[in-house]
Amino acid sequence: MNANDKILKLGIPKGSLQEATMRLFARAGWKIKPHHRNYFPEVNDPELQCSLCRAQEMSRYVESGTLDAGxxxxxxxLENESDVVVVSDLVYSKVSNRPARWVLAVAGDSPYKRPEDLAGKKIATELKNFTVKYFKNANIPVEVEFSWGATEAKVVEGLVDAIVEVTETGTTIKAHGLRIIAELLQTNTQLIANKKAWEDPWKRHKIETINTLLQGALRADKLVGLKMNVPKEKMEQVMDVLPSMTAPTVANLYHKEWLSVEIVVEENKVRELIPELMSRGAEAIIEYSLNKVI
Incomplete structure (x- = not known):
């Protein structure tokens, strides 16, 4: 491969995940700047060519080789039955940073309580192929129709008996007066690669590098750094309550009987940890955010 061939074509999901994806890449070290007039954002890496693509179509473009990864x-x-390499799971979202769920929902006042109760009924969903297979495997005869949008409203308007819709918190479904009776699938974002691109040493290394740094950015999202000064005679008391990914970093302060102590800790533990550290003699405690933890 010559220098001019060292370009990885990377698909960025357009739509609801676009901003969250670009924020994640920024923390990982890639600044992606979209243009309102086209689908090819700028990126601060001459080895990357980014394309905006709907998540629903991404795996087809990666499978065909139009994109190397996405x-x-x-x-x-699963819906597209795409033959691609799944490099890794990247659990992030626009709302809760946890896996989303495709659920089966019915009207709140309907008699249906489980999937079997929908035998012979009509279901609307954007995830049609998967839903057809789900009910076929469960031996439940239903009619599944594709929904172009506003799926929740179709139950309310009496157009269908149930829907299969994606949700993170269930808030929107409840707001439409619907009731979830089953979870069909948990889903999260995945980094995928074209099989031929994955077999290319340079492209595989580039994809793996992207994955490493994205995972590091996600890992750092729940962590913070703490730095503090501790009198030497109180170090053991402080050590008793210090959580750390490994051992804390400890250094002598210049011409002082004090130590500088630095740790990485889960952000949700800090509110209880800082008062405890202060009570044991720690001073000048600094909390700082992290971009990546590799």
Whole structure:
């Protein structure tokens, strides 16, 4: 491969995940700047060529080789039955940073309580192929129709008996007066690669590098750094309450009977930890955010 061939074509999901994906890449070291007039954002890496693509179509473009790699949902890979390499799971989202769920929902006042109760009924969903297979495997005869959008409203308007829809918190479904009766699939974002690109040593190394740094950015999202000064005679008392990924970093302060102590800790533990550290003699405690933890 010559220098001019060292370009990785990377798909960025357009739509609801676009901003969250670009923020994640920024923390990982890639600044992606979209243009409102086209689907090819700028990126601060001459070895990357980014394309905006709907998550629903991403796996097809990666499978065909139009893209070398891309980010899309596990749900759309299953829906399209795409033959791609799943490099890794990247659990992030626009709302809760936890896996989303495709659920079966019915009207709140309907008699249906389980999937079997929908035998002979009509279901609307954007995830049609997967839903057809789900009910076929469960031996439940239903009619599944594709929904172009506003799926929740179709139950309310009496157009269908149930829907299969994606949700993170269930808030929107409840707001439409619907009730979840089953979870069909948990899904999260996945980094996928074209099989031929994965076999290319340079492209595989580039994809693996991207994955490493994205995972590091996600890992850092729940962690913070703490730095503090501790009198030497109180170090053991402080050590008794210090959580750390490994051992804390400890250094002598210049011409002082004090130590500088630095740790990485889960952000949700800090509110209880800082008062405890102060009570044991720690001073000048600094909390700082992290971009990546590799």
């Amino acid at each position: 980010l899309t949902g596990k749900d759309w890979i």
